[in-house]
Amino acid sequence: MSLPDTPLLPRFAPVILAGGSGTRFWPRSRRARAKQVLALDGDRTMIQETLARLQPLSAPEDLWVITNDLLAAEIAGQLPEVARHHILSEPMARNTAPACALAAFLLERVDPAIVLGIFPSDHVVTNRARFVEVLREGIAVAGSGATIVVLGVPPTRPETGYGYIAQGAPALEAAAGTHATIPVRQVIRFTEKPDRARAEEFLATGNFAWNSGIFLWRADTLANAIREHCPELVAPLEAIVAAFGTPQFAAVFAEEYPACKSISIDYAVLEPRSALGEGASGIVCLPADFGWNDLGSWDSLYEHRAAATSDARPNVIEADASVAMEAHGNYVHAPGKTVTLLGVEDLVVVDTGDALLVTTRERSQDVGKLTRALADAGHHHLT
């Protein structure tokens, strides 16, 4: 992708977080085959799509992935563009703050002014050109100093499953970027997942965005924020960073990482920082208006796929061939088969070689309960 007429960007290091286990796409997802390594939407896996979106913005030597032991080999195979020693395996899950902080401390040693981006590996972006445009602006804003950039998704429904970002005035001083069509706003505060009534209020104001989990900041800015807000992470992470590139790295990682508090980057840094107040916090929000979908369940995959059609309640059928009669709104995955639907609505049917899931779109967010029941029944090999 050529990017003419744009000023030189700061050096940019995307850090893809790929440690999630994800049971909500069972039976396609398993412990060792999480959502991010599946091709749920198209031919490429979600982590391959995530990387492909970022490649126009970064040099190959600045690509990083943080995952776990179960997934690292699979991810290394899927992402040959990423240097193997840049794919870090957490010895245990510790939520996002330790992973982000580890990246900040590692990259601060490379170049304190490098802009570090945190990217979930399991989101869908429909408009990749707009993604690059927004990211270029965000990288420029973050690269100009101590500003923390968060990407907020324009909400389309009173969703109770996401955190929200309350946005304030336009951030004029942050307009070090390039693109007049991208509004940059001060962040007032981050809020927890709201109940339905609050979510509806948020939506009505027009000032709230969903927290996308995408953050941009200079390595030194994030490292300093960790030192300020999470000082207890510093000692173990500095020990790990000191061992990076040595034969002891894995052993030190395994020994020190469990000492890190398990906490999200939102809780650890963004919320305390935002408490300084609009403007003073230095946190700004850019719109993630590039067709974002976090594919949280079979239902949201259906919605994403259905949105690409002109039908109101299409059947989304992934199969060799299909016949549907008086059937609407169903999602069926049965590769290699001929699928026939008769008189059924809003179902989710997923057929893998060893398992068959039958549920409704409405209940598909509870698929995790099934995997726990399977494990309880002794079918660990299927989870």
Add this chain to the structure above:
Amino acid sequence: MSLPDTPLLPRFAPVILAGGSGTRFWPRSRRARAKQVLALDGDRTMIQETLARLQPLSAPEDLWVITNDLLAAEIAGQLPEVARHHILSEPMARNTAPACALAAFLLERVDPAIVLGIFPSDHVVTNRARFVEVLREGIAVAGSGATIVVLGVPPTRPETGYGYIAQGAPALEAAAGTHATIPVRQVIRFTEKPDRARAEEFLATGNFAWNSGIFLWRADTLANAIREHCPELVAPLEAIVAAFGTPQFAAVFAEEYPACKSISIDYAVLEPRSALGEGASGIVCLPADFGWNDLGSWDSLYEHRAAATSDARPNVIEADASVAMEAHGNYVHAPGKTVTLLGVEDLVVVDTGDALLVTTRERSQDVGKLTRALADAGHHHLT
């Protein structure tokens, strides 16, 4: 099975009709794999179960099957007990009257007094001991003379998919049999499939039975009835019978059989005979009170299997293993897989190697529409 304390039965020749193509159990049933050669209920196929029920009543040399070219080899493989030349392949489907008449003319040459029984090959019988008991009585009654015995199923619901038998007075003169616990009643008339209101009336009277399609009569009685009511069948069938046992048999069968009128035995013989009036017609009805189910659809298979449990709306799941949460009344066939159900009700899901059917129990009788749509779409190999 030993049958002490019962008088010697007349010689009995069961004729199993197995020509149906049956699309209603698609995708398990196909043109060349009709319902009767499938193990829908248990380990044995339906025609194997049919034969097994009859073996206590008949000598091996008196077993006959009438089927078609698509199924004959499969049936011969499944029924090694039946002499290969007793498995007749109709060159084309001609409904039941020509098949029954062919059997009557063939057996009349063997022994005019032999009792010939017509048995569909795709019905389920839960109480096999009672089946033998009722059949023994029926064979005794039919063997005593010109009486035609039909088996009528005690109706349990106002079913509109079956023909009904109106029953009259007890047939005292037919009590040549042995069993006081089996009421034999005169047949007043046969009726077409009724509408819902009439079916409810029939049920309320207590005098109607469903026509099971099982008939017993002496070979000469049936042959004479054909000569009387369907004289146009006589010439082609006598030509075929004359060729039986010769190298020309298949060729003569193929040449003459198409000349036979395509008509059911009910229409051809039983209805005109019953018009002679109760008693005069010589038709009596015995109760098919042995747990009869014609398995007309996935729904009726579900009902049959569910009736064997103590639950009100159990899930019937044919699979390696299963987990069902808040799911009721579903039928799932997915051999070799682990099946999981979450929040779904009254569905039918059938998974074969090449096809996946998803419908409701209520709509499962319309599965034939899907097979026609598949054929129209060029997927003949799946039908």
